[in-house]
Amino acid sequence: MPKYRIVEFAKSQVQAGLFSINRICCLCGISKTTFYACQNPDSRFEAKYERLRAKIVKIIRGNSASGVGRIKSALWEDCQIHVGRDALGRLLKLWGLQLRRKNKKSKLSIIQKILIFLADRTNILIRSIITAPFQAITSDISEIYYNNGRQKAYLAIHKDILGQIVYGWQLAENMEVSLVIGSLEKAKKNIRKLLGKIPKKMLCHQDQGSQYTSYEYADVALKSNLVLSYSTPGTPTENPGQESFFGRLKEECQDEMSEIRNFKELYKFIKNKIKYYNCRRLHTSLNNQAPLKFTQQFIKNLSLSESKKRFSFFRG
Secondary structure, three states: OOHHHHHHHHHHHHHOOOOOHHHHHHHHOOOHHHHHHOOOHHHHHHHHHHHHHHHHHHHHHHOOOOOHHHHHHHHHHHHOOOOOHHHHHHHHHHHOOOOOOOOOOOOOOHHHHHHHHHHHHHOOHHHOOOOOOOOEEEEEEEEEEEOOOOEEEEEEEEEEOOOOOEEEEEEEOOOOHHHHHHHHHHHHHHHHHHHOOOOOOOEEEEOOOOOOOOHHHHHHHHHOOOEEEEOOOOOHHHOHHHHHHHHHHHHHHHHHHHHOOOHHHHHHHHHHHHHHHHHOOOEHHHOOEOHHHHHHHHHHHHHHHHHHHHHHHHHO
8 A cells, every 4th residue: 555545544543533643653654754744646646637627527428438548539639638548547536537337246255244234343453452562463465576577476464563573474376265374374373482372352453355254264263262353345544554564565675576586486585574574674663673572572571570460479
């Protein structure tokens, strides 16, 4: 997701009085400088072509079935105005003027029907106050292009909301359920390594994609006593931390990934990048610590606190 979308979401939460600027920046994985300076590039793009809106609307009214190609041709024939196909398509989408096409709807699963019935109540995360690591993890899937954009893989991750550490990840050449289950299983394994157990009622938040609403994924999560939370359909800003992670990965590594020639090399590359992110990437929201160090320090403090409680109990 573009960074400005994350900033827009963050600002809306601050304006609604739900979070302070520092808190929402921490949750979204952005700096305060980005919060104040980042702007929506679509606004500038629309302003550049605003003079064409009335002409395009007139063309569409003359033929409601006009697509990008016909509108492009009509602009040239009637007004001698040349607009690139991609730019025109983007304008139509921004202005809500694109041709509506009927798509066959797939059959909903029982889990999806339940989520639709519950509506906004499925998003437990947005109603929760996260104050420490191991309270909530989020998951998402993103496309990863390599070999000069000719090949594509899919990366799924499970990441701690506050501690930022990537507990689990999986890379595959398809988007089957095994992709997200593999990531979740790795996350469970690493959480147990760090903490010794999976905390009770730990939130696991994701979108309502078919992989995450499958029986298999829900079964693996619920058997581990994880509490499932889902974003409202069509609202990617409800999972901003994940979008920020993928955005940075692609922004910083796209040139390197373009040079990778096969899936095996890509897998090794992603593995090294996530290891670097967990062990060495410093975060201002974590007091300039890497996610792993921050999490280990939290566990150390937690252990000391529990030891003091036990000592006080025995002394009493």
